[in-house]
Amino acid sequence: MIAEVATSDKIVVEKSTVPCGTADNLREVFSSLARPGLRFDILSNPEFLAEGTAVNDLLAPDRILIGSLGDARALEAAEALADIYAAWVPRERVITINLWSSELAKLAANCMLAQRISSINSLSALCEATGADVDELAHAVGQDRRIGTRMLKASAGFGGSCFKKDVLSLVYIAESHHLPEVASYWKRIVDINEYQKDRFAKRITRCLYNSLTNKKITVLGFAYKKDTGDTRESAAITIIGHLIAERARVAIYDPKVEEHQIVRDLQQVHKPEAVAERVSVCEDSYSACADACAVVILTEWDEFKTDHLPEKAPRPRHLMETPLASTSHAMSDDSLSDHSKMETGSSSGEENDAVLNGLASTLSTSDTAESMSQLTVSGKHRLDWARVASAMRRPRLLFDGRNIVQPDKLAALGFRVHCIGKMKQHFEL
Numbered sequence: 001m002i003a004e005v006a007t008s009d010k011i012v013v014e015k016s017t018v019p020c021g022t023a024d025n026l027r028e029v030f031s032s033l034a035r036p037g038l039r040f041d042i043l044s045n046p047e048f049l050a051e052g053t054a055v056n057d058l059l060a061p062d063r064i065l066i067g068s069l070g071d072a073r074a075l076e077a078a079e080a081l082a083d084i085y086a087a088w089v090p091r092e093r094v095i096t097i098n099l100w101s102s103e104l105a106k107l108a109a110n111c112m113l114a115q116r117i118s119s120i121n122s123l124s125a126l127c128e129a130t131g132a133d134v135d136e137l138a139h140a141v142g143q144d145r146r147i148g149t150r151m152l153k154a155s156a157g158f159g160g161s162c163f164k165k166d167v168l169s170l171v172y173i174a175e176s177h178h179l180p181e182v183a184s185y186w187k188r189i190v191d192i193n194e195y196q197k198d199r200f201a202k203r204i205t206r207c208l209y210n211s212l213t214n215k216k217i218t219v220l221g222f223a224y225k226k227d228t229g230d231t232r233e234s235a236a237i238t239i240i241g242h243l244i245a246e247r248a249r250v251a252i253y254d255p256k257v258e259e260h261q262i263v264r265d266l267q268q269v270h271k272p273e274a275v276a277e278r279v280s281v282c283e284d285s286y287s288a289c290a291d292a293c294a295v296v297i298l299t300e301w302d303e304f305k306t307d308h309l310p311e312k313a314p315r316p317r318h319l320m321e322t323p324l325a326s327t328s329h330a331m332s333d334d335s336l337s338d339h340s341k342m343e344t345g346s347s348s349g350e351e352n353d354a355v356l357n358g359l360a361s362t363l364s365t366s367d368t369a370e371s372m373s374q375l376t377v378s379g380k381h382r383l384d385w386a387r388v389a390s391a392m393r394r395p396r397l398l399f400d401g402r403n404i405v406q407p408d409k410l411a412a413l414g415f416r417v418h419c420i421g422k423m424k425q426h427f428e429l
């Protein structure tokens with residue numbers, strides 16, 4: 001269409017992430033359709049913004065790439081585009097390179113970011129096996145400035161519309177250039193991501209005594225990351241898919257994702273009848289958590305964080321006197337089955353339960369409790385975790401797929417907390 005209506009030379013700017021060689025293809029298409037004497041310069045100018053931080057990324061980009069054919073006319077076109085960015089981007093951050101480098105650099109950047117996440121996620125499995133703590137590991141490793149700390153947050157798996165697509169696009173390019181070793185190297189980034197989601201889902205099943213049938217599990221967060229309602233390739237889709245397959249009843253709350261979107265996404269992995277029967281989408285966290293035996297955090301929304309809770313929650317004296325209090329620290333997943341005696345209604349279990357059910361109201365009347373049930377921190381909404389604990393059923397498991405809660409604080413409220421890349425299971429009762 002552009003070629004048909006253009007009456008003067010044009011610069012066409014490719015912003016999307018495209019297969020390498022697209023600019024070359026476009027050039028051929030334009031030259032075959034354009035009126036004689038007209039010239040179309042195709043520039044590659046890939047977009048690097050991330051959802052949730054788009055405006056900041058636009059205003060303060062790390063770099064702007066402008067790829068061109070490199071001849072004098074093309075360099076002139078690249079200069080014209082660079083002049084637009086010069087209005088707010090320092091000149092040294094505008095990099096002019098060749099077309100293929102620019103298209104490949106965009107793919108490579110996303111692949112290397114995804115690779116960092118898969119690297120730390122693969123190490124999280126090793127941390128759970130050995131007793132290392134993946135957050136400590138990421139911090140320690142990241143202090144080496146050659147490595148850096150960003151994109152090293154372990155999670156239940158990366159999502160979003162781009163990482164998987166772009167890694168697989170690189171795999172395809174490598175295959176089509178007969179580079180199978182290169183292709184299989186990058187393919188492993190996606191494989192590890194699938195492994196991580198699968199591993200996390202299986203951990204939930206294992207901790208609930210290998211049966212989820214008709215157990216209510218609450219999922220907090222459905223978007224692929226915070227500050228967006230986008231659910232494309234969200235790890236939540238796969239993980240909830242596992243829970244449905246295990247016949248759990250799943251209640252979902254996300255502050256930004258609409259019910260119809262959640263249902264549509266889950267219908268990609270399960271039949272509509274199974275989704276209708278097993279899934280409910282809730283308006284708020286509290287109704288989602290009522291009567292649940294486990295809560296699973298899948299998006300790192302700020303409202304789920306625990307920074308409003310005091311370092312050490314006040315605990316009623318008789319709670320500290322329970323015989324289990326001194327013996328139940330640092331149990332691994334596998335040792336949980338021993339602990340399941342508590343789940344069969346032992347008197348101490350019931351006593352603990354009664355204590356916990358009273359905990360929220362105790363807290364909301366004491367002075368310290370006032371700070372605990374604060375629902376806002378610096379104007380930001382926070383979940384009242386004591387209220388969640390009192391509304392849940394035993395064993396009050398909490399699976400933090402984003403490592404955003406402080407496990408000791410929630411353990412003090414009666415949760416048994418499982419984090420990514422930490423062997424220790426946190427609970428106090």
Ligand SMILES: NC(=O)C1=CN([C@@H]2O[C@H](COP(=O)(O)OP(=O)(O)OC[C@H]3O[C@@H](n4cnc5c(N)ncnc54)[C@H](O)[C@@H]3O)[C@@H](O)[C@H]2O)C=CC1
Pocket residue numbers: 015016017018047048049050051161162
């Ligand atoms: N969403 C993001 O944060 C970022 C996206 N990008 C890249 O920008 C591009 C667009 O991303 P989104 O806006 O998120 O995608 P999107 O899926 O929301 O929009 C893509 C649009 O292109 C249209 N489309 C798809 N194939 C087409 C075809 N063959 N011919 C004509 N139209 C077609 C679709 O109908 C849709 O309207 C992608 O290449 C993506 O990798 C780059 C950086 C950030």
Ligand SMILES: O=C(O)[C@H]1O[C@H](OP(=O)(O)OP(=O)(O)OC[C@H]2O[C@@H](n3ccc(=O)[nH]c3=O)[C@H](O)[C@@H]2O)[C@H](O)[C@@H](O)[C@@H]1O
Pocket residue numbers: 017047048049050051110113117150151152153154155156157158159160161162163224225226
């Ligand atoms: O090409 C694109 O579309 C964009 O893809 C990503 O941006 P985006 O997918 O929006 O979000 P990220 O912040 O990169 O997160 C991607 C996924 O990885 C997860 N993640 C991120 C960082 C981390 O340390 N750990 C981790 O699990 C996020 O939760 C999310 O699920 C890149 O960061 C952008 O630079 C790029 O422009």
